[in-house]
Amino acid sequence: MGDFILEMKNITKEFSGVKALDNVNLKVKKGEIHGLCGENGAGKSTLMKILSGVYPHGTFSGEIIFDGRELKLNNIKDAEDAGIGIIYQELSLVKELSVSENIFIGNEPNKNGIIDFDRMYYETKILLDKLNLNINPNVPVKNLGIGQQQLVEIAKALSKNVSLLILDEPTSSLTDADVEILFKILRQLKDNGVTCIYISHKLNEVMEITDRITVQRDGKTVGSEDTKNLTESEIIKMMVGRELTNLFPKEEHQIGKEILEVKNFSVYDSKSSSKKIVDNVSFTLKEGEILGIAGLIGAGRTELVSSIFGSYQGKHEGEIYLEGKKINIRNPDEALNYGIAMVPEDRKGQGLINILSVRNNMTLSNIESYKNNFGSVDENKEIVDVKKYIEMLKIKVSHFDLAVKNLSGGNQQKVVLAKNLLRNPKILILDEPTRGIDVGAKYEIYKLIYELVKSGISIIMVSSELPEVIGLSDRIVVMHEGKKKGEFVNKDVTQEMIMECAIGGK
Amino acid sequence: MVNSKGFKENDVSTNKKFTFNLKLYTMIIALVGIWIIFAIATKGDFLTSRNMSNLFRQMVSTAVLAIGMVFVIIAGQIDLSVGSLLGLTGGIAAIANVWFHFNGILSIIIALAVGLILGAWNGWWVAYKNVPSFIVTLAGMLVFRGILIGITNGYTIAPLSNDFQFIGQAYLTPVSGYLLGIIVLLVGAYTTYSQRKSKIKYGLEVSPSYLDIAKIILMVVLIGLFVFTLNSYNGIPFSVLILAILAAIFTYIASKTVFGRRVYALGGNIEAAKLSGINVKKITLILFAINGLLAAVSGVVLTSTLNAGSTSAGQNAELDAIAACVIGGASLSGGVGSVIGAIIGALVMASINNGMSLLNSAPFWQYVVKGLILLIAVYIDAASKNKE
Numbered sequence A: 001m002g003d004f005i006l007e008m009k010n011i012t013k014e015f016s017g018v019k020a021l022d023n024v025n026l027k028v029k030k031g032e033i034h035g036l037c038g039e040n041g042a043g044k045s046t047l048m049k050i051l052s053g054v055y056p057h058g059t060f061s062g063e064i065i066f067d068g069r070e071l072k073l074n075n076i077k078d079a080e081d082a083g084i085g086i087i088y089q090e091l092s093l094v095k096e097l098s099v100s101e102n103i104f105i106g107n108e109p110n111k112n113g114i115i116d117f118d119r120m121y122y123e124t125k126i127l128l129d130k131l132n133l134n135i136n137p138n139v140p141v142k143n144l145g146i147g148q149q150q151l152v153e154i155a156k157a158l159s160k161n162v163s164l165l166i167l168d169e170p171t172s173s174l175t176d177a178d179v180e181i182l183f184k185i186l187r188q189l190k191d192n193g194v195t196c197i198y199i200s201h202k203l204n205e206v207m208e209i210t211d212r213i214t215v216q217r218d219g220k221t222v223g224s225e226d227t228k229n230l231t232e233s234e235i236i237k238m239m240v241g242r243e244l245t246n247l248f249p250k251e252e253h254q255i256g257k258e259i260l261e262v263k264n265f266s267v268y269d270s271k272s273s274s275k276k277i278v279d280n281v282s283f284t285l286k287e288g289e290i291l292g293i294a295g296l297i298g299a300g301r302t303e304l305v306s307s308i309f310g311s312y313q314g315k316h317e318g319e320i321y322l323e324g325k326k327i328n329i330r331n332p333d334e335a336l337n338y339g340i341a342m343v344p345e346d347r348k349g350q351g352l353i354n355i356l357s358v359r360n361n362m363t364l365s366n367i368e369s370y371k372n373n374f375g376s377v378d379e380n381k382e383i384v385d386v387k388k389y390i391e392m393l394k395i396k397v398s399h400f401d402l403a404v405k406n407l408s409g410g411n412q413q414k415v416v417l418a419k420n421l422l423r424n425p426k427i428l429i430l431d432e433p434t435r436g437i438d439v440g441a442k443y444e445i446y447k448l449i450y451e452l453v454k455s456g457i458s459i460i461m462v463s464s465e466l467p468e469v470i471g472l473s474d475r476i477v478v479m480h481e482g483k484k485k486g487e488f489v490n491k492d493v494t495q496e497m498i499m500e501c502a503i504g505g506k
Numbered sequence B: 001m002v003n004s005k006g007f008k009e010n011d012v013s014t015n016k017k018f019t020f021n022l023k024l025y026t027m028i029i030a031l032v033g034i035w036i037i038f039a040i041a042t043k044g045d046f047l048t049s050r051n052m053s054n055l056f057r058q059m060v061s062t063a064v065l066a067i068g069m070v071f072v073i074i075a076g077q078i079d080l081s082v083g084s085l086l087g088l089t090g091g092i093a094a095i096a097n098v099w100f101h102f103n104g105i106l107s108i109i110i111a112l113a114v115g116l117i118l119g120a121w122n123g124w125w126v127a128y129k130n131v132p133s134f135i136v137t138l139a140g141m142l143v144f145r146g147i148l149i150g151i152t153n154g155y156t157i158a159p160l161s162n163d164f165q166f167i168g169q170a171y172l173t174p175v176s177g178y179l180l181g182i183i184v185l186l187v188g189a190y191t192t193y194s195q196r197k198s199k200i201k202y203g204l205e206v207s208p209s210y211l212d213i214a215k216i217i218l219m220v221v222l223i224g225l226f227v228f229t230l231n232s233y234n235g236i237p238f239s240v241l242i243l244a245i246l247a248a249i250f251t252y253i254a255s256k257t258v259f260g261r262r263v264y265a266l267g268g269n270i271e272a273a274k275l276s277g278i279n280v281k282k283i284t285l286i287l288f289a290i291n292g293l294l295a296a297v298s299g300v301v302l303t304s305t306l307n308a309g310s311t312s313a314g315q316n317a318e319l320d321a322i323a324a325c326v327i328g329g330a331s332l333s334g335g336v337g338s339v340i341g342a343i344i345g346a347l348v349m350a351s352i353n354n355g356m357s358l359l360n361s362a363p364f365w366q367y368v369v370k371g372l373i374l375l376i377a378v379y380i381d382a383a384s385k386n387k388e
């Protein structure tokens, strides 16, 4: 292998006194796919933001050598000009613009300043075809599901001619099939001499795609090693600092009587009211049960659960029975009053209020319960609860009044989870609950899910991670193109069986 | 600076209380700076108790508008109609009082009811018909002004009955002024004490007691100075008392109540707010209704102060109110702002008007200076954010 194309030396970055990165070193060889692993808040995204010019030269200490020269970036454009492209962890698309406009934002093909829309359309089409993404380049991004948005984000990065591509959790909302396509493209890029830095909490992917891995913990570099010399559990040990033997802490729990029945449920597209996204789905949920819902992106899982919760825009029909009584949920407020809570898929867009504090976000749903005699919020009572959940979910934050946008992705997810738990639901819907969460924290969340079902709460979990669905659920419903394709009692179920069902076979 | 949990206070750079205070302090310093400049330029005339009394009376109508406006802005909306609504409700009160000989109280109640209803009308279009607030209230601005001109036939309506004039022209007696000051102090001291006790009850850290004592001493000095200054002229103006009461109520609503929390959430991310079970339509409607009501209060106070209703009352007042909110730290993209900030912003604007009139500078200069202050205030805020 050739020389190092990138050397980041002794990088230290502080956020008002707290060290997010502490003397970090990263060396990446030319043409390799380099994995970057670490727990939530380990500083991976921060390091990559330094490399891509988000935090410009002078706001951190240490130096970056890229392609043999020292790199002093003043902004993102500088990084792009140097050949560094990045796919951010949090989606950064302009929702109102079309797919092609998003992909070419900032370098629109033009003649004398007039945009050549035909060429833009054509080139977008080629990019999308590469990604096996069958969408119209002219639709606004806001009409796409979150997985498709992530693919568009990838297409956007590919449209630029980069020599170093940073992928910060590119697959957190992709299904396995999409991940395969992405990997194929990454291997092609590698053959063309492009270097990649790949950040992911999905260790099996990291094992599969990377040549070398660097592990970070608490803002420090733990070490680097060739992937072929490592096993998953060794990476985990480097990340967490201790052994973690069983990823799914399966615990016995009592399953009681039926609590929810969804009957002949159909959901129509919010844009065109003739198109059915969910087609005649029925299922039941028992007290203390974990029901997994599996399927590919676009199978209608999110639309199904968010319609039940009352937050989906489109029309729906069918019946919902809660403890035998027929109910009609028109909005999230009513759902919450019935004891149904939901952790949405799109954390940034729907789960959190970025500019508000961790505390204000956490207690947004149950704020009524802190009301005292004067109609005001008893802040001290509130703070006690907030502290309890920060401790319980091991949320890494220096103060509960820090704006939630300053938290690492995984910690943000825990805040959304805490918000819904504080509402004390009977039924908790989790849409991709461990998206962007590290193995250690996942373990904590799985344990928490078991605590919840043991206390009688029922869980509906939508997840694209098959091991998670199989490792956790008592029963699994599989969806394909809006229809319920199968239902498995989770005993000796294999990933292959679910996958086959999800792609419409069987 | 390092507290018991081992992180520096500075870490909490986005702590709401902390940034709020930081902004508040810079604003107060800016205000004091403006006062000092005028004091020097007018050779002390600016700081006489008579002029201070006038200054506070002049700020009332903008400040009352700004209180309502800041809620609308925090929620991520805008209301351009309040200037016209101020004029219309003031005009209606004057017509009821002068032409129909209704007594002051009844005239005022009618005006307030009209304000509330027209505010709700704005809110209904925004919340339930999804018309952008900019458009709805731009329409309101034209329609309300049109109605005012129509019903008054262009006449100025005067003079008002005594019980109406009372609102804008009466003063509290010095003794009741001091009494009021003492009551406010006692309430302030008691809440400080009870908050402390509650923190201890829940096992939370309490700030060192000397800080609380310093806070109380500061309150004593400020309130004492305020009451003393106004008492050395005619006493606390009744309209200023109204403003103070409204300020207290709405500060409480914004920072302490469930409703206030939800308004901030709504402006921060409406989608997330909806999914958290917040009825965003209802809250939006209520906000605009409140804003209409406060526009009417402002209209009544202004009409009473001028002892007349006129067709031009409140022209451009909405822009002053918006500027006051923004100078006071509110962000037009929603989710950020405070009532105290808006009131200080209004005081800044009123100080410039007042000081420049004292200096006999041509009116056009007031526009120029106010515009530049607005620009600079927002620039400083944006620049300090970028540095973070």
Ligand SMILES: Nc1ncnc2c1ncn2[C@@H]1O[C@H](COP(=O)(O)OP(=O)(O)OP(=O)(O)O)[C@@H](O)[C@H]1O
Pocket (backbone or CB within 6 Å): A015, A019, A020, A038, A039, A040, A041, A042, A043, A044, A045, A046, A047, A089, A396, A397, A405, A406, A407, A408, A409, A410, A411, A436, A438
């Ligand atoms: N703008 C900021 N202000 C204050 N603290 C910040 C800011 N950005 C990041 N941090 C802190 O720096 C640390 C590292 O965050 P970073 O986002 O790099 O973690 P990460 O390794 O990418 O985690 P994840 O896997 O959850 O995405 C975290 O503790 C985070 O709270």
Ligand SMILES: [Mg+2]
Pocket (backbone or CB within 6 Å): A044, A045, A046, A089, A168, A408, A409
């Ligand atoms: Mg990250």
